[in-house]
Amino acid sequence: MQGQSKLQPYYLIFPAILVLFLIVGFPLVYGIWISLTNMNLVNFLEPHFIGIKNYIDVLTSRQLFQDIVRTFYWTFVNVFFHVTCGLFLALLLNRKLPGKNIFRVLIMIPWAMPQYIAVLAWKNMFRTQYGAIDIIFNKLGIENIAWLSDPSWTFTASIITNIWLGIPFMMANLLGGLQSIPNELYEAAEIDGITRWQKLKSITLPLLKPVLTPAIVLGTVMTFNMMNVIVIMTEGSGSSQTEILVTRVYRTAFSYFSYGNAAATSVIIFFMLAAFSSLFIKVTKGDKGVYD
């Protein structure tokens, strides 16, 4: 781009950096500092520096390994269904189908509902005897499942709810990406007699990559750190068997008021996700454009 100031890109990104630095930069550094102190409800205003004791406590706790495994499982299952269902629906809605706009609006509804309300609605559906799912199971003659009292089923119920919540977002995102692929490419490919699978593999997915990569990375990060669903779903029946890392942070901070310990767990989460994101972007070369 000749004739333009070398500083121009910096001017363009400056407002974004300013906002992020202000609102995320300080809290992040502050969080790391708390993780090195013994801050809790008693010495909330005068926490003492205790070095890496919180990290040792977190890393040696027996729960940690199970929580990590459960978090990976939670994240993988959710993101897998978000991406596959989202992509499948986006491909269907990218076709010529009369009346598809109605479907598109209906499928967006889970995203439009306030999350808090949506999760309560699902919790209501999972209730024994009065819940819609139980009533349907009864009519079909399937044995009732104790969704909300058996922790492993509560966890499954949370996964189902979260998959439901996340599909519209992924679909809208991918649909936006699909729209940018020129039709001419498909027409040319059809003349060459390409199969449907090849079309998906060699045109759609590569051209969708610049949209798909950030969607997967951010989807993973958001799912990993999604606490609303599990916290609301397990309210009143909490159990260590439904805990993922972020709900553990939430409970350590707001039920046990052990801020130092919660902050240390957060920093550990931060490094795990940072490693994942940079690796994923490097492997998929997601920061490069398709025409680079």
Added chain:
Amino acid sequence: MKGDLFNRGDGSLKIIFCYIVLGLMSFVCVYPVLNILSIALRPGSRLFQTNLKIIPDNATIENFRIALFERDFGLWLFNSLKVASITTIITILVSFSAAYAFSRYKFKGKSITMTSFLLTQIFPAPMLLLPTFILLKYFGWLNTHLGLIIPYIAGAVPFCVWTMKGFFDTVPYSIEESAYIDGANLFQVFFRIITPLSLPAIGVVSLFAFTGAWNEYIMARQVVSDEDLITLPLALTNMQGQFNTEWGVFAAASIMTAVPVMLVFISLSKFMVGGLTLGGVKG
């Protein structure tokens, strides 16, 4: 006729299959919401019933009337609309410009800046609450809408930048190049060329910023305590927190909270319709 309505080469079976899948998915998406509607339509405040009727016996819109006229629904709606629309507009402007820089320029520190944008999203939200609170207090933004808007923008910008950057990458540079050669400046390129070509991305990103601000309540609860300033989701959680929850009114208010988002989506979805780049490259 068939050739105009559907994709070429699609058999009737395939078309029927598409409709069945879409119909089924729509049902799954809508059903839990219908459940809330059903609670809202029940007389009194009955949370439970043992049948699957969506329209209950003795259905009434009394709960909607109470939510609308006996509660401050209008005020909450205004607050939410204000916070969410300002958040959306500023987020779009800020992200658009940053994403353009990331997509079109090579500059020192580009890769690390993009990665650090992403990193700001990965520190767990519950741990950001306390420091954000301290920060907002320091700026005197507690109990103001600005105290909500600024953090919401910060929460939405990284995703929006990445998504728009990805989208800009798929738009060939050749169009802008010829505009620059013809003597257009950066702003003309922004508004005359890039904006019309990236409407689908702007649509998705606006929706993301809007719904994020519209539905957030955990931070809002820390920042805003003044009754005149609370937003809809905050009002809803307050209603539920009360000693005796009026489930019917709560459900009616919940349904009405989702309506504006649906309207925003419907109005944005026109932009998300394709065929835009195609014309651009040819011209």
